[in-house]
Amino acid sequence: MKNISKIIALVSLITFTTFCNSNAQTTKVKFKVFGNCEMCKKTIETALDVKGVKSANWSTESKMIEIAYQADKISESKLHELIAASGYDTEKSKGDDKAYSNLPGCCQYTRK
Ligand SMILES: [Cu+2]
Secondary structure, three states: OHHHHHHHHHHHHHHHHHHHHHHHHEEEEEEEEOOOOHHHHHHHHHHOOOOOEEEEEEOOOOOEEEEEEEOOOOOHHHHHHHHHHOOOOEOOOOOOHHHHHOOOHHHOOOOO
16 A cells, blocks of 8 residues: 555656646747748748747748747747848847848748
């Protein structure tokens, strides 16, 4: 009987630890990124292929990006900066002009 209690305690501890870790470390954010096509999608998502970003998915239809990231490793404003550096405007930051002019013609989305 003593062993069973120990096992139950151990399993609960592992479950609890796993649960806490996955919740504490992954933050999800969704915001608008101005762009046009599949190539834009690739450029934007590649720009976010850095440490701390677990996944990034930009929709060519809604122009919204969904990012899962580790807030203890990267900040939300850094995510905007990375996208801006690749030439794309976000809700909060303006895309780098030089990077924008280097984008293929089809990707030069209309700027406001
Ligand atoms: Cu494009």
